[in-house]
Amino acid sequence: MIAQSETIHPYGMTLTNDYDTFGAASAMVEAAEQLTRDEDARGGAHQYDLLHGAIAALGRRAAAPTLLLTSYLLRALTIAGWAPTFGQCSRCGAPGIHNWLSVSLGGVVCDDCAPPQTPYVTDDVVQLLAALLAGDWPHVEHAQPGQMRQVTSFVAEYLQYHLEKNLQSLSVMDQG
Numbered sequence: 001m002i003a004q005s006e007t008i009h010p011y012g013m014t015l016t017n018d019y020d021t022f023g024a025a026s027a028m029v030e031a032a033e034q035l036t037r038d039e040d041a042r043g044g045a046h047q048y049d050l051l052h053g054a055i056a057a058l059g060r061r062a063a064a065p066t067l068l069l070t071s072y073l074l075r076a077l078t079i080a081g082w083a084p085t086f087g088q089c090s091r092c093g094a095p096g097i098h099n100w101l102s103v104s105l106g107g108v109v110c111d112d113c114a115p116p117q118t119p120y121v122t123d124d125v126v127q128l129l130a131a132l133l134a135g136d137w138p139h140v141e142h143a144q145p146g147q148m149r150q151v152t153s154f155v156a157e158y159l160q161y162h163l164e165k166n167l168q169s170l171s172v173m174d175q176g
């Protein structure tokens with residue numbers, strides 16, 4: 001179990017003057033709490049290490065808060081055993097870039113596997129998701145706001161789908 005006050009306190013001086021940074025930190029902490037709430041702690045100590053690194057990156061302004069939050073969530077989900085797939089079809093494994101983005105199927109799916117109503121995204125969005133998951137910052141820093149909005153909305157939805165719960169703190173991601 002990760003206590004919010006213990007985690008944020010050491011960085012409080014830096015974070016509280018910046019709403020976006022504070023919002024991203026709050027969302028990271030809430031997600032970590034939810035991901036580790038079960039007794040069979042999902043990722044346990046690894047989750048704490050990841051959270052600590054992400055909060056530190058926020059504190060030193062390593063990248064825009066939304067980018068750091070989104071990358072953190074993708075990696076936390078991966079540690080929890082819910083790694084999304086962006087490099088091949090997440091259902092049949094067909095290689096290549098696919099553009100149907102499915103929360104319930106865990107990433108991109110090919111033309112044959114995409115259920116009706118699956119959102120279609122551009123190659124740029126798929127590559128941005130992959131770059132955020134991999135921590136490929138030079139690629140990520142060129143992200144367009146429209147692409148980021150699609151990416152953050154997918155990641156927020158994907159997290160909440162697996163937690164089976166809505167997290168209030170994720171509203172910070174709506175601001176793109």
Ligand SMILES: [Zn+2]
Pocket residue numbers: 089090091092093094109110111112113
């Ligand atoms: Zn497929």
